[in-house]
Amino acid sequence: MIQRQPAGRNPDQFRPITIETGVSRYAEGSALIRCGNTHVLCTASVEESVPGWLKGKGQGWVTAEYSMLPRATHTRGKRDREKVSGRTQEIQRLIARALRTMVDLKALGERSIIVDCDVLQADGGTRTTSINGGCVALAIALQKLERAGKIAASARIDTVAAISVGMQEGRVLVDLDYEEDSSCEVDMNFVVTGQGLLVEVQGTAERKPFSKADLDHMTDDALRALADIKRIQEETLRNAFDSRS
Numbered sequence: 001m002i003q004r005q006p007a008g009r010n011p012d013q014f015r016p017i018t019i020e021t022g023v024s025r026y027a028e029g030s031a032l033i034r035c036g037n038t039h040v041l042c043t044a045s046v047e048e049s050v051p052g053w054l055k056g057k058g059q060g061w062v063t064a065e066y067s068m069l070p071r072a073t074h075t076r077g078k079r080d081r082e083k084v085s086g087r088t089q090e091i092q093r094l095i096a097r098a099l100r101t102m103v104d105l106k107a108l109g110e111r112s113i114i115v116d117c118d119v120l121q122a123d124g125g126t127r128t129t130s131i132n133g134g135c136v137a138l139a140i141a142l143q144k145l146e147r148a149g150k151i152a153a154s155a156r157i158d159t160v161a162a163i164s165v166g167m168q169e170g171r172v173l174v175d176l177d178y179e180e181d182s183s184c185e186v187d188m189n190f191v192v193t194g195q196g197l198l199v200e201v202q203g204t205a206e207r208k209p210f211s212k213a214d215l216d217h218m219t220d221d222a223l224r225a226l227a228d229i230k231r232i233q234e235e236t237l238r239n240a241f242d243s244r245s
Contacts, residue, residue: 030042043118045115049112060113062113067080136237140237140240160193163226164189174225
C-alpha cells in the first residue's frame with residue numbers, strides 16, 4: 001500500500017493547493033498554482049483578433065497551450081520545438097474545452113484569449129492543475145477587459161475546476177500524485193463547472209475493470225473535492241480583484 005503524500009492525507013483529500021496571482025508583469029492574467037509537488041504557471045493573453053474561421057461572426061475564442069519544462073520531471077525531457085506531441089495536443093485541447101465553459105464567447109467580442117500552462121514541476125495531475133490555475137488566470141484577464149470597458153461583466157459566466165481520481169486495491173483515491181497514478185487500477189479525470197455541471201469525464205481501467213458502484217463512488221468523491229477547489233479559486237479571485245480596486 002502506497003503511503004499518501006503529504007503523510008496522513010486521507011483517501012478523499014486532495015493535496016494542499018496554493019494559488020499566487022499577478023506573477024507575470026505583462027500577461028493580462030496570471031497565476032502560479034501549486035498542488036502538492038505539481039507546480040504550473042498559467043498566463044492569459046488577450047489578442048484583439050480571432051482565428052480566420054471566426055472572423056465576421058461576432059464572437060471571440062478561448063484556447064490553451066500546454067508544455068512541460070525539460071526538468072519538470074525526474075529526467076530531462078525534450079522541448080516540443082518542431083512538432084507538438086500527441087499527448088500535448090490532447091492535454092491542451094482538454095484545457096481549452098474546459099476554459100471555454102467559463103465564457104460567453106458572444107459577449108467576448110471578436111478577440112481571443114490564449115491561456116498558456118507551463119509545468120514547472122510535475123508530480124501527477126498536471127492537466128487538472130493547469131485547468132484549476134488557468135481558470136484563475138482567465139478570470140483575471142476577463143476582469144481587466146471589463147474594467148477597460150471592452151466587455152460586460154456577464155462575459156464570465158462561471159468557473160471551472162478539475163481533479164484526478166483513481167482506485168487502488170479497491171479504495172478510491174482523490175488527486176493522484178505520480179506514484180499513485182502509475183500504480184492505480186483505475187484512473188479518471190473529472191472536469192466540472194462552478195455550477196456543478198460535468199464538462200468532461202475521462203476514465204480508464206488500467207489494470208482491472210470497475211463497476212457502476214465504483215464509478216458512482218469516484219464521482220461523488222470528485223464532486224466533493226471540486227466544490228472545495230472552487231472555494232479556493234473564488235477566494236483567490238476575490239483577493240486578486242480587491243488588490244486591483
